[in-house]
Amino acid sequence: MSFFGNGVELTHESGLYSVVRGAAAAAPERIALCAGAEGEQLSCARLDARVRALASAFIDCGVQVGDRVAVLGRTGVEWALVDLAVLAIGAVVVPVYPTSSDAQIAHILSDSGSRHFAAETEHDAGRLTAAGATTVWGFAEVATWSHGIEGDELDARTTAVRADDHAMIVYTSGTTGPAKGCILTHRNMFASAANTVLHTGEMFGGDERGQAVTAHALPLAHVFGQTILFACLIGGTRTHLLPAIPELVPVLPKVRPTFLALVPYALEKIRKAARGLLPADGENAAVEQGIAILRGQSDPGQPVGPVVDLLGGRLTHVISGGASLDTTTAGFFAAFGLRILNCYGMTETATAVTVNEPATNRLETVGRPIPGTTVAIADDGEVLIKGANVTPGYWGAAADKTPLDRDGWLHTGDIGELDSDGYLRITGRRKEILVTSGGKNVAPTPLEDRLRLHPLVSNCIVLGEGRTYICALLTLDGDRWSLWRQDTGAADDRNDPRLREELQVAVDDANSLVSRAESIREFRVVDGDFTVEAGLLTSSLKLRRTEIENTYLAEINDMYAARV
The missing domain is CATH 3.40.50.980 (Rossmann fold)
Structure with missing residues (x-):
C-alpha cells in the first residue's frame, strides 16, 4: 500500500456557528x-x-x-x-x-x-x-x-x-x-x-x-456546496449566492469574481458560451496555447479580450470537483488566465480529500491531500482515506452499513495512483470500469467527458460491459441542433447522414484518447435527454447507468447487431 498524508491542520472543538x-x-x-x-x-x-x-x-x-x-x-x-x-x-x-x-x-x-x-x-x-x-x-x-x-x-x-x-x-x-x-x-x-x-x-x-x-x-x-459556503465564511470571501449554474454566466461581469467553485458540467457550459466570442478555430488555438502554458512550455502573458471580459476580468482560479474534467477544458481556460484546480472528494468525506494548490497546480491530477487527511492506494488500486473529514457512518436504513474497514480506512470505490510528490490521479471507478468480452478494461468517463464537449451533444453514455466492443448513446442539445439544421439545411431527423457525419467528429476526437481496443466503434443518437426527472441522472447529475441501459435497450441491441 502506498500513502501520502498532510499533517498540519486546522482543528476546532465548537460547532460551526462559532465561525459566524x-x-x-x-x-x-x-x-x-x-x-x-x-x-x-x-x-x-x-x-x-x-x-x-x-x-x-x-x-x-x-x-x-x-x-x-x-x-x-x-x-x-x-x-x-x-x-x-x-x-x-x-x-x-x-x-x-x-x-x-x-x-x-x-x-x-x-x-x-x-x-x-x-x-x-x-x-x-x-x-x-x-x-x-x-x-x-x-x-x-x-x-x-x-x-x-x-x-x-x-x-x-x-x-x-x-x-x-x-x-x-x-x-x-x-x-x-x-x-x-x-x-x-x-x-x-x-x-x-x-x-x-x-x-x-x-x-x-x-x-x-x-x-x-x-x-x-x-x-x-x-x-x-455546503463545504464551499463554510470555506468562504472561514476564509473571509465576499460570496454572491446564486440559485443555480444557468444564472452564473450572465452575472460574472457584474460580480467580477476572483475565484469560483464549480463542477465540470458548469465549466463545459461556460466554455461553450465562450465559443461565440472567438474567431474560427479560435477554440482549438486556445486549447493548444493553454496546455503549453500549463506544461511550462509557454509564457502565459497578460490575457485580454472578450472571453476574459465574459469571466469578469479578475477570475484566476476555479476549484473543480464532483467529476472528472477533460484536459482540453483546463487548457482552454488557461489561455485566458484561468487555472482549474482539480479536487477530489465524496459525501463521506464532507467533499474535500485532495485539492490542487494555486502555486503548485499539477495538470491531470486532483492535487495533494488537504491538511489532516491521508490518502492511500490499496494493492488493487482503490483509493482509501483517513482524516477528521471522514463520516462516522450512515443513518436510518443504512445505519448497519459502515464505510470504514477494520483499520479505519474509508473505501472510496475509486481507482487511482499517487505520484512521488503525493499528487493523486483518479484513473477510474471500480463499479464503472467496463470489461469487454475480450477481457479489456475500459474507463468510460474520459470518453464521455470528451464527447460532451461537442456543441451538439447534451449528454452521452459509453457502453460495453460483457460485449465485444465499445459503443455510445448520445443525446442532442435541442437549441443548438435547431440552429445547426438552419445553417446546414439538414433534416429534423436524428438519422440524417450529415448529423452522423458531424457527430463522428466528436467520436473520433474521443477515440484519440484511447487505444483501438478501448475506442467507440458504434454510436446512436436517441430521443429525449438523460434527466433527473426521467430517473436517468442522479440529483448530482451522475449517470444512472443501469436505468439508461434498460430505457434504451432496443437502441443498444441495434448497435451491436450492426457489426455482427
Whole structure:
C-alpha cells in the first residue's frame, strides 16, 4: 500500500456557528454574503444578527437538539440563513435537492425522521407536504422571523454544540438503490472547509488587490456546496449566492469574481458560451496555447479580450470537483488566465480529500491531500482515506452499513495512483470500469467527458460491459441542433447522414484518447435527454447507468447487431 498524508491542520472543538460568531467579532463590517449579483448584502455582524434572530425563532417553534430539519430549495441567502440557524442550536440539517423525484423526497423525509421542514417556494412546500411533511416554513417568511428568546437561553444552546455532534444528514445520490443518509458532524464540515482554505493559500481570503470574491451557484443540497459556503465564511470571501449554474454566466461581469467553485458540467457550459466570442478555430488555438502554458512550455502573458471580459476580468482560479474534467477544458481556460484546480472528494468525506494548490497546480491530477487527511492506494488500486473529514457512518436504513474497514480506512470505490510528490490521479471507478468480452478494461468517463464537449451533444453514455466492443448513446442539445439544421439545411431527423457525419467528429476526437481496443466503434443518437426527472441522472447529475441501459435497450441491441 502506498500513502501520502498532510499533517498540519486546522482543528476546532465548537460547532460551526462559532465561525459566524467569530467573523462578526473580528471583522464586523466586512461583507460576507450577497443575494445574487446586486441584491441584499450582509456584513459579518449583520449575518450573525440574522442567524441569531432566526435561531431564536426556531427554538420558540420547538426545534430541539438533534431534531432533523429538512430543507428544500435553490441556493440563496435564505437557504444559508436557515442552514446556519439550524446548526447554531444543535439541530441537524437534511438537505433536499429541488430536482429530487417525489419518491426520493418521501424516502429522505421518512428515513431521516425529519420533524421540521423549510422550502423556498409554495411548490416546494407542496412537494414536502405530499411526502409526509407537516407544517412547512417558507424561506421568505422564515427570513423575517425574530422571536423573543432571551440571549442567555440562545447562548446556552449555541455554546453547547460540540464538534462531534451531528450537523447534517446528506443523502448520497447513489447510481443504484435508494440513497443512503450520510452523517456529517460539525468536525467533519469544519475540517473539510477550513483545511481547504489553509491548503489553497490566499485564494479564499484575498491578497493585496483586496477581498476575495466568488459567485456561489453550487446547490446547498450537495455537500460540495455546503463545504464551499463554510470555506468562504472561514476564509473571509465576499460570496454572491446564486440559485443555480444557468444564472452564473450572465452575472460574472457584474460580480467580477476572483475565484469560483464549480463542477465540470458548469465549466463545459461556460466554455461553450465562450465559443461565440472567438474567431474560427479560435477554440482549438486556445486549447493548444493553454496546455503549453500549463506544461511550462509557454509564457502565459497578460490575457485580454472578450472571453476574459465574459469571466469578469479578475477570475484566476476555479476549484473543480464532483467529476472528472477533460484536459482540453483546463487548457482552454488557461489561455485566458484561468487555472482549474482539480479536487477530489465524496459525501463521506464532507467533499474535500485532495485539492490542487494555486502555486503548485499539477495538470491531470486532483492535487495533494488537504491538511489532516491521508490518502492511500490499496494493492488493487482503490483509493482509501483517513482524516477528521471522514463520516462516522450512515443513518436510518443504512445505519448497519459502515464505510470504514477494520483499520479505519474509508473505501472510496475509486481507482487511482499517487505520484512521488503525493499528487493523486483518479484513473477510474471500480463499479464503472467496463470489461469487454475480450477481457479489456475500459474507463468510460474520459470518453464521455470528451464527447460532451461537442456543441451538439447534451449528454452521452459509453457502453460495453460483457460485449465485444465499445459503443455510445448520445443525446442532442435541442437549441443548438435547431440552429445547426438552419445553417446546414439538414433534416429534423436524428438519422440524417450529415448529423452522423458531424457527430463522428466528436467520436473520433474521443477515440484519440484511447487505444483501438478501448475506442467507440458504434454510436446512436436517441430521443429525449438523460434527466433527473426521467430517473436517468442522479440529483448530482451522475449517470444512472443501469436505468439508461434498460430505457434504451432496443437502441443498444441495434448497435451491436450492426457489426455482427
